Amino acid sequence: MNFRPAILLFAALALSACASNGPRPGPDASFEAPYTLDGGDKLRVTVFGQEGLTNSYAVDGAGKISMPLIGRIDARGLTTAQVASNIAGKLRGGFVREPHVAVEVEAYRPFFILGEVTAAGQYAYVNNLSVETAVAIAGGFTPRANRSTFTIVRNVNGVPSSASVPPYFNVRPGDTVTVHERWF
Numbered sequence: 001m002n003f004r005p006a007i008l009l010f011a012a013l014a015l016s017a018c019a020s021n022g023p024r025p026g027p028d029a030s031f032e033a034p035y036t037l038d039g040g041d042k043l044r045v046t047v048f049g050q051e052g053l054t055n056s057y058a059v060d061g062a063g064k065i066s067m068p069l070i071g072r073i074d075a076r077g078l079t080t081a082q083v084a085s086n087i088a089g090k091l092r093g094g095f096v097r098e099p100h101v102a103v104e105v106e107a108y109r110p111f112f113i114l115g116e117v118t119a120a121g122q123y124a125y126v127n128n129l130s131v132e133t134a135v136a137i138a139g140g141f142t143p144r145a146n147r148s149t150f151t152i153v154r155n156v157n158g159v160p161s162s163a164s165v166p167p168y169f170n171v172r173p174g175d176t177v178t179v180h181e182r183w184f
Contacts, residue, residue, distance in 0.1 A: 031156060031163050037075045037083065038155065038174055039063055040109030045087065048100040053091075056106055069095050077158055080104060108173035113138045115179035116145035125173040132167040134177050146182040153178070 037043070039061045047053040057065040063076020065083075070090040075083050084103040091099040108125040111134060118139025126133075131150050141147060152169065153162045153176040171177060 031154060031161060033156065034079050035172060036077050036079055037063075037105070038109060039076065041075070041105055041173065042107040043075070043080070043083070044104050044106040045084075046102045047087070047091065047096070048102075050091075050096060050099070111171050111173060112176040113179070114176065116142040116181050117179050118142060125171075129171045130167065131165060131169050131171060131177055134171050135167075135179060141179065144181045146180045149180070151178040151180065152176070 037059055039059050041059045043057050043059065043065060045053070045055060045057055045065075045067070053068060055067075057067060059065055059075045063074060064072040065075050066072050067087065070087070073083065073086055073090065078086070080103040084101040087103070088099045088101040091101070110122045111125050111129070112122050113134050114120050117135055118141075120138060123134070123137050131152070135141060147167070149164055149166065150169070151162055152165050152171065153160055154172060155161070155174060
């Protein structure tokens with residue numbers, strides 16, 4: 001019995017599984033939108049000339065911060081500039097004549113990493129974090145890790161969105177990075 005055609009067929013199928021199906025689509029433009037706040041971020045709010053209002057405020061699970069005088073302010077899905085504008089608007093409504101408000105992120109929410117890394121889990125976000133650096137924080141690759149393409153899941157306009165990204169792609173707070181297993 002001649003097994004040569006069967007072996008050649010198996011080898012051809014195995015090699016075709018390794019071949020690229022062309023370039024994978026990168027993230028769309030909405031994936032690169034400016035950073036927006038969400039639960040777990042900690043903000044430093046400065047109201048110039050109003051020491052009692054200047055403080056650190058945590059964005060709660062509902063996506064809001066609570067401030068004296070004006071109560072709860074929406075933060076989820078907004079930039080720091082938008083939150084500052086909302087705070088100034090509420091203060092202008094009978095509390096402070098000409099409020100000047102600055103908002104900056106004091107501490108970012110964590111990012112998550114899953115898959116073929118030594119220690120998958122939740123980690124503190126640091127500025128200018130790339131996928132490759134996130135893998136290093138998680139203890140490095142396992143021997144089976146695909147080291148060229150990764151998946152990031154990010155909330156875009158309140159909707160989870162995923163994209164296939166290269167190792168140098170920037171991770172944001174709240175992102176979930178998945179390191180996939182390679183086949184060969």
